[in-house]
Amino acid sequence: MGETGVRPNYEQMSWLIFQEEFQSEEDCYNWLYVTRWPKGFTCPKCNGKEYWLISTKQRLYKCKKCNNRVSLTSGTIFHKTRTPLLKWFMLIFRMATSKTGVSINEMARELEIKDYKTVWTMAHKVRKAMADRDARYTLAGLVEIDESFFGPSFSGKRGRGTEKKELVIVAVSVWKDKEGKERPGFAHAFVADNADAETIGKILMRLDVSREEIDPLINAIRSDGWRSYQTVSKNLGIIHHRAVLRDPKDSMKLLPWTHKVIANAKAVFAGPHRGVSRKHLQSYLSEVCYRFNRRFWGREVFHRLLFACASTNTITRDELMSKKIGQLSQ
Numbered sequence: 001m002g003e004t005g006v007r008p009n010y011e012q013m014s015w016l017i018f019q020e021e022f023q024s025e026e027d028c029y030n031w032l033y034v035t036r037w038p039k040g041f042t043c044p045k046c047n048g049k050e051y052w053l054i055s056t057k058q059r060l061y062k063c064k065k066c067n068n069r070v071s072l073t074s075g076t077i078f079h080k081t082r083t084p085l086l087k088w089f090m091l092i093f094r095m096a097t098s099k100t101g102v103s104i105n106e107m108a109r110e111l112e113i114k115d116y117k118t119v120w121t122m123a124h125k126v127r128k129a130m131a132d133r134d135a136r137y138t139l140a141g142l143v144e145i146d147e148s149f150f151g152p153s154f155s156g157k158r159g160r161g162t163e164k165k166e167l168v169i170v171a172v173s174v175w176k177d178k179e180g181k182e183r184p185g186f187a188h189a190f191v192a193d194n195a196d197a198e199t200i201g202k203i204l205m206r207l208d209v210s211r212e213e214i215d216p217l218i219n220a221i222r223s224d225g226w227r228s229y230q231t232v233s234k235n236l237g238i239i240h241h242r243a244v245l246r247d248p249k250d251s252m253k254l255l256p257w258t259h260k261v262i263a264n265a266k267a268v269f270a271g272p273h274r275g276v277s278r279k280h281l282q283s284y285l286s287e288v289c290y291r292f293n294r295r296f297w298g299r300e301v302f303h304r305l306l307f308a309c310a311s312t313n314t315i316t317r318d319e320l321m322s323k324k325i326g327q328l329s330q
């Protein structure tokens with residue numbers, strides 16, 4: 001490979017590694033078993049170690065001590081699925097390693113699943129796992145915060161009060177490396193009804209570590225100086241760095257990190273997802289942030305996402321259609 005001067009295709013290589021690790025349903029179930037019960041079966045009710053295997057096919061166990069029935073997939077996004085785990089794992093691999101997100105049509109073909117809706121729902125369950133994982137991470141230090149509008153055209157027109165577009169507030173923690181160069185830390189994005197002080201305050205509080213912390217971790221905000229931010233920073237007792245925008249184009253220079261996340265989201269929504277409905281905008285934003293937050297993880301990213309999927313509760317299609325996952329009202 002090296003002699004031809006062509007660079008190896010790492011994405012292709014990691015796919016080969018995937019295929020080596022997961023060749024059958026058995027391989028997937030074994031992975032799940034070891035991940036859930038590293039020290040062998042453990043009853044979640046009584047910690048009993050002995051069990052009867054009630055159903056091999058459904059991986060249903062019964063605790064010998066308390067008769068509790070435990071499904072291997074309970075407490076994971078795979079619970080009650082009728083789709084083979086191998087197909088799930090393939091989808092998770094694609095979602096983890098893709099730079100921009102996967103096309104559902106393409107995945108349906110690749111996984112040989114005829115029903116588009118099945119794959120669409122699976123992808124949303126994976127997005128829920130992404131959102132749940134990121135909800136554990138909080139913002140710290142200097143927080144850069146900005147807002148943008150997402151609408152049918154995704155033109156990203158700046159300005160407040162634009163109609164028929166969804167307001168999205170993006171917050172990124174910023175830290176300085178040894179050379180004093182600014183680096184972006186964690187990013188979060190929220191669909192919001194408005195950008196008033198209460199909403200901004202809610203976002204910052206939600207992303208805080210804990211109220212008992214003596215020193216507030218969020219000690220400074222950088223924004224474009226919109227009045228809400230001034231009120232919030234005053235209320236929370238944090239420093240507010242105001243980046244004065246004379247020209248909207250300057251936002252790229254003055255608020256570089258939020259701008260990058262917004263640009264990523266707009267590129268993704270214009271690409272594989274071909275426009276995102278209002279209802280599911282939050283889920284797609286969570287996916288964009290998840291990816292941004294793990295941009296340096298390299299090959300680990302697949303196993304980490306698989307682990308996230310195996311450690312969060314699933315959501316039904318009905319819930320998916322009626323809920324706005326991760327939104328501020330929660």
Ligand SMILES: [Zn+2]
Nearest residue numbers: 043046063066
């Ligand atoms: Zn038990």
